[in-house]
Amino acid sequence: MTNPLFYAKIILFGEYGMIEDSQGLVVPYSFYKGTLKFSDSDSEFEKKSNNHLQKYAVFLENLNLPEQFRLDVSRFKEDISNGLFFDSNIPQGYGVGSSGALVAAIFEKYCFTKHNPDTISKENLKNIKAVFGEMESYFHGKSSGMDPLICYMNLPILIENKENLDKVAIPKGEEGKGAIFLIDSGITGETGPMIQIFFEKMKTEGFRKTLKEEFIRYNNACIDSFLKKDMNPFFRNLKKLSHWAYEHFRPMIPESIFNIWKTGLDSNAYYLKLCGSGGGGYILGFTKDYEKAEKMLGDFQKEVIYRF
Structure with a gap:
């Protein structure tokens, strides 16, 4: 799949409480999305994004990730020098996961080992979440990895507690009054x-x-x-x-x-x-x-x- 889209996320329940082991319910939100692209113009937005990616690549280079989650940072850096940027309409500072979508997009494109969100086991979900937490810590200082995980999986996730999470089906929406x-x-x-x-x-x-x-x-x-x-x-x-x-x-x-x-x-x-x-x-x-x-x-x- 070329240029997969990564959607924003919404924490329906669990903000702050998840820090203290409450449950959380997080859902993807397709109104906002982002994807990695190569620039074909000199727009300010694209140059700024490309510049951010350059700095982020240096950070990723120094991350010591487990073997099955290692990233091809040299290919990432080469793509950046060829004009790679993150084309996104996800607003920053709105609580819908702008950095999460970027982290998910980079992981999907540059991880040496390919992972399929549909078949990821409950155990592996935890491992990927931990990796995403390290990758996203660049943006927030400390990250649970939850935002990128939701963006990457593009499925509703139920956080049972700090240790356990699982894919979940939310009731199908219908045209009611509510x-x-x-x-x-x-x-x-x-x-x-x-x-x-x-x-x-x-x-x-x-x-x-x-x-x-x-x-x-x-x-x-x-x-x-x-x-x-x-x-x-x-x-x-x-x-x-x-x-x-x-x-x-x-x-x-x-x-x-x-x-x-x-x-x-x-x-x-x-x-x-x-x-x-x-x-x-x-x-x-x-x-x-x-x-x-x-x-x-x-x-x-x-x-x-x-x-x-």
Whole structure:
């Protein structure tokens, strides 16, 4: 396959909680995508991307990856000198995995050993995730490898805990009144500072306790009922999860979103949660009646990602 496309990803559930061993549910999002290409123009975007790849190649050269995951960095560098760049419409700082798609594309093209996402065993998923974590650490300082894994697999992944993850089927979307949607906060978010805030909060015993006893419980219950398509308990737990985030993730909620988050909780017309680390970018919305929610969220840019 020439120039395979690598899609963005959305963490439906598990942001921050996964750091503390909650479950996570991550799905590919095909509206945004990227692919490695050779430049045939002198556009600023292509030159900048090519330049970034040059620096990244130096980093990859010094990575000591296991034999079956080793990369042909010299071929990668040669391609870069011939104008290779990453052609992507995935917005950076929006929590949808811009660096993850790039890492997945490079791994797919330059790994000496070919791996087939359809036949990767559960055990090997863990190994690839660890490799992706090392490759993506260049961009974030520390990475779980989850973003590139989702982009690479292009399948929904259920994170059972820190050690175990597996491919999972999510219920087939249908044209119902309900929807999961994205809201554009209008500003970009930076992952690093948000994660810093989270770890600062984790130093207090009260926060650690409520994260473990409440956030993780609501989060895991949402995943469980969503995968079973059991919508009543799903929305019950979702409201608790949204309310918990409103109380405890306040610094991560963009100012522009603050009031509409509260309106959703008060009216039960929709519920919001962070998409990724927060601070900006996208916010996730869930509603049983999208038409009503859309009217209430009038001025905000919205994109529906799933109907039910």
